[in-house]
Amino acid sequence: MRDVVFCLRRLLTITWRLDRRRFAAGAGLLLLGAIATPLLAIGAGRLVDDVVAGDVASASGWALVVAVALTGDLMLGHFAHLYYFELAEETEQRFNRDLLRLVNAGDHLDRADDPAFADRIDLLRQDVMQMRATVQTGLQLGATAVQVLLTAVVLATVSPWLLVLAAFAVAPVVLGRRAEAGLQEVREAQSSTTRSIRALRRLATSPASQKEIRLNGGTDFLLARQGALLGTYDEAMGRADTRYALLRAAGQIVFGLAYVGAVLGAFWLAREGRASVGQVVLTITLATQLSTQMSAGIEMLGSVHRAAAGLRRFVGLEAELAAEHATPPDGLLPADLSDGLRLEDVTFVYPGTERTVLDHVDLHLPAGSSVALVGENGAGKSTLLKLVAGLYRPTAGRVLVGGTDLATVEPARWRERTAALYQDFARVELTLQHSVGIGRLADVDDESAVAAALRRADVGELADELAPADVLGTGYADGRDLSGGQWQNLGFARTLMRDDPALLILDEPAAALDALAEQRLVDAYQATAAEVATTVGGVTVFVTHRMSTVRLADRIVVLDAGRVVEHGTHAELLAAGGRYAQLWALQFRAYTEG
Structure with a gap:
């Protein structure tokens, strides 16, 4: 119950702040509808008694009460929905904005590359969709609680023993809560499976991938992969759903037996002359309503309980990120950047993995120079670019800008002086x-x-x-x-x-260009690099597999398996006959043979 209270208090506080008018109108109409339901039973009971007694005037009055209560019972919920539906939409939008802030929180991309973090975010996306429904459910749950309370009070006027019926409602609540907790555990355990299923669906339906999939005949393959994942998910959730249904059914059976006992008790009171015919009708009606109300209430409690787990995940991530960035670096860039960029014994390992991408790298990138990074795929080139841009923090070692450790500089200060075009550029x-x-x-x-x-x-x-x-x-x-x-x-x-960038990064800048466009970009790159070097003493670092472009750089750095294996000018590296000379010879032969 603590989770339910936590969830409702937080959600309803948010909705109240978002739109007080809609909140008050929706909650008020729901409350009136809640009162109308037991009032209908009271009116029906008094109407029966007056008809039996032959009191036409009083019966007419209670008939009017029944008509008004019935109208309210049928219509007020609909009118309330017009208000709280829009309020729920506003709440969902608010949580979506907050989720975007959380995903983009922090100054580094370490979390974005962590598969475990991706699973958490995927689960939170599902949680956000639940928040909208939970706002509506929370308001309806409040109205249902009022109905249950009023129903219990009215039943007590017939006989205090009928209050036992409400006590038996505890069983379905307890068992329902246990059922929901078990279902939630399985759902969380299957989060990586559901993320993989959605990824396959996007791949199979995306216009960008349709050409290759159809040409390669990969549709059946993707469907088979998706089917296997769905089978795993359905098997796990099927077992969980069975346990859930059995626990919920047990709770309902306990309440159902108590309901039958209450109705039989009302008939016994009437036979003993301790209750009127109208009170018997009232008891049967209210007992039926109580059963419906408790069933709906248990269902809504389960929904809120599920949402509470998601909301706690949301709040937990907010607190976690806030703690991580409680004392962000606030240093300034040095005025003198003439020392350029230095990497001192830099090692980097992606979060959630054990593979070392950069291994004890020592490197100096002089101010005013253009530097080409060369190496096979997976050598660590793009990772090094993101480290010098401040998007990653070294696992060990330091990145220095003008002699100042980048870890002590306010990230926004360095980003203001950094310009980059990555291979996976944004459209x-x-x-x-x-x-x-x-x-x-x-x-x-x-x-x-x-x-x-x-x-x-x-x-x-x-x-x-x-x-x-x-x-x-x-x-x-x-x-x-x-x-x-x-x-x-x-x-x-x-x-x-x-x-005026102090650092200009180009990661495979000509990957998607034809020969003419590539030459135009290379010319523009040379002019830009010269301008950056002359005007602000900036460093230009680029990655390309086209060796004809590499030779234009002032300095060439060759990476292999995360280590700097050689560096120097084009002429120096060719003369050295090392890894760079091998790569140059391979590409030169490909252009000259045949």
């Missing part, structure tokens, strides 16, 4: 103005700043074809569909909205 489906302008929020509505970024990125004819107000993306009825290369060009322009 920001907004207007052209905002899709590019969001790269620097201070200038998001500045058309001249966006136009300058588009010129610097040299996006070709795309800038001439689109106006700032044109909407991009297929998510809009009038949206302009773009190719992968065009989206990447806009991503590069978004990166160049920051014209």
Whole structure:
């Protein structure tokens, strides 16, 4: 019961603050409906007594009471729904906003790469959907509690022993709570399975993946995988549902036997002359209502209890993240960044794994230089980029900016001086103005700043074809569909909205481009790198598998299995005959043979 009280108190406090008018109207109408139900039974009993006694005037009055009570019983709940339905929608939106803040809380991406955290967030998404229903259920539960209380009071006027009927309602509540707890445990244990099922559904239905799936004939394979996961889920939940049903049925049987005893007791009182015919009718009616009310109340208690578990998860994550960021770093960047960037004995292991991605890396990236990271897939290139950008914290070691440990610098300060285009760049489906302008929020509505970024990125004819107000993306009825290369060009322009970066990152910037667009981007990259180096002494770091682009860098760093195996200029590394020379020879041969 403590969980139910916790959930209702918190949810109803939130809804009251969101919209007091709707809350008061919805709760008030529900309360009137709750009063109408036992009033209907009282009126029916008195009406029967007056008819038996031949008191037409009094019977007419009670008939009117019955009519009004019946109308209220049937209609007030509907009118209340018009208010609390909208209130529940507002509450759901509030929790969705809070969930987005939690997912994006913190200054690093460590949690985002943790599978266990992904499972928690997936479960919270389901919990948020429950919050909307629980707001409605909570208000209805309050009205039901009033009905039960009034019903018990009226039954006591017939005979105090009839209050025992209400006491027997404890059995279904206790057993129902135990049933809900067991069901919730299984649901939580299956969270990773449900997340995998949804991932497969997205893969099978996404327009982006449909081409390959159909060409490869992968539909049946995906359906089989999904079917196996569904079988695992259904088997676990089937057993849990059976236990749930048996416990709930046991509680209802206990109450059902008590109900039968109450009705027989009322007839015995009438035979002994201790109760009127109207009171017998009242007892039968109220006992039936009490059964319905308790059944509904138990159902609603179970729903609230389930929601309470989700709400505690929500509150727990809020507290956990708040504790983690209770004392965030608040240091400033040094005024002098002439020492560039340094990695001192940096090791990194992704959360939830034991694989070392970067292993005791020592590296100096001088100010004003352009640096290329080279290595096979999985060598640690992208991870190193995210470390120097401050998106990850080293598991061990330090990242220094101008001689200052990045861990002591307020993250926002360093991000203001960092611009990046990653291989998995975002397709920001907004207007052209905002899709590019969001790269620097201070200038998001500045058309001249966006136009300058588009010129610097040299996006070709795309800038001439689109106006700032044109909407991009297929998510809009009038949206302009773009190719992968065009989206990447806009991503590069978004990166160049920051014209004074101390760090410019390009991770496979030409991956989605054709040869002409790639050359245009390389030219733009060279001009940007030179500008960054000359104007602000910034460092440009890029990753590419095209060795013709790598040779343009001032410095080349070769990674292998998370370690720096060599670094130097293009000429120095070729002369050394090491890993870089091997990679160069392999790619050069691929272009020259045949």
